Amino acid sequence: MFTVSNGIILKGENLVPTRENIVVDDGKIIEIGKDSSEGKIIDVDGAVVCPSFINGHIHIGDSIIKDEGYSLSLSEMVKPPNGVKHVALANATDDELIDAMKASMWEMVESGTTHFIDYREGGIEGVKLLKKASKDIPIKPIILGRDDSFYGDDPDLNRVRTAVRKLLKLADGIAPSGFGEITMDVAEIISKECGKAGKISSIHVAESESNQIESLNNYGLSEIEKGVKTNFSQLVHLTNPKNDDLELVSGSGQNVVVCPRANATLNVGVADLNKMLDLGLKPLIGTDNAMLNSPNMFRELEFCLKIMSVRYGSYINPVDLLKMATTNICGFDINNIIQKSVIDEGNFAEFIVCNSFSKNPYLNIINRVETKNILYTINKKFSI
The missing domain is CATH 2.30.40.10 (Urease, subunit C, domain 1)
Structure with missing residues (x-):
């Protein structure tokens, strides 16, 4: 005591x-x-x-290629299966990945972070790898898995459903990359199975303007509209909303995570945090890809504080901003997976x-x- x-x-x-x-x-x-x-x-x-801080969104496996590919486009960097990140992950040994993830986790611990939500590549083995890497580190990973069976224009839906159920036995939820890589049928399977298991379903939406335009042209729906329609419990980025996208999310009750520093690094824009707050949203903040940014939440908070006044011409309330890295997690009511x-x-x-x-x-x-x-x-x- x-x-x-x-x-x-x-x-x-x-x-x-x-x-x-x-x-x-x-x-x-x-x-x-x-x-x-x-x-x-x-x-x-x-x-x-x-x-203590919660890092609301990170790809910690990227730690093996810190600062590689700087100035490349979003697709060139992170789109599966041929993005710089995915090629590096495929070619790395388990020991290399574990050592790199451990280094990033210790950096988070030393800078005040006790929880992080990770988009974990590599299927079941990828989830196991992060659990092994974090075993003796005073930090809690919330691990959202994914499987290669999710991708493609005509996926085997029975195989997808089986992969999701197997992952949910080990992971805290499921997180495919984005709607540019999966069909609506796959999205609905993921959100439905996660809902039944009381776990998190999460997806990137509207990270870039081009993603939004492609979605609208091909489906008549924005990526944010897709995320709401398919009932994902957590939407990440929302950097380039269209029309009433943010109003739609504010009425849906879905959780939101923003990553301004990574979005700025990839030159895709910066989420309008002030508008989100005005609409009653309570976002979390994440540092996103470890290959782009350090996972230090102090750096993320300071960047967010200053970029809002530059980008949108209005100052953000500091207490609302600090809540995004701390107590806004209280609104993420998903079977106590994420500790208050x-x-x-x-x-x-x-x-x-x-x-x-x-x-x-x-x-x-x-x-x-x-x-x-x-x-x-x-x-x-x-x-x-």
């Missing part, structure tokens, strides 16, 4: 700043209060105590304690703190 005392806590789902003590026992927060005190005292006078990372009594103790450089605790985290400024990372699996 120990007490983190005298810090400025960003408390609850709304990250309300308050100066209180946090008592932790056996990995859980058992008490929060101004006079609370048990066990070892850790005095963090004036430091900011923030929920909220500083409140009764919750698991998962938070970071950071130096304070600013009177604004939200901008302090987003705009000032770097990895070296984390004083403590409290994790339910590995405390202090």
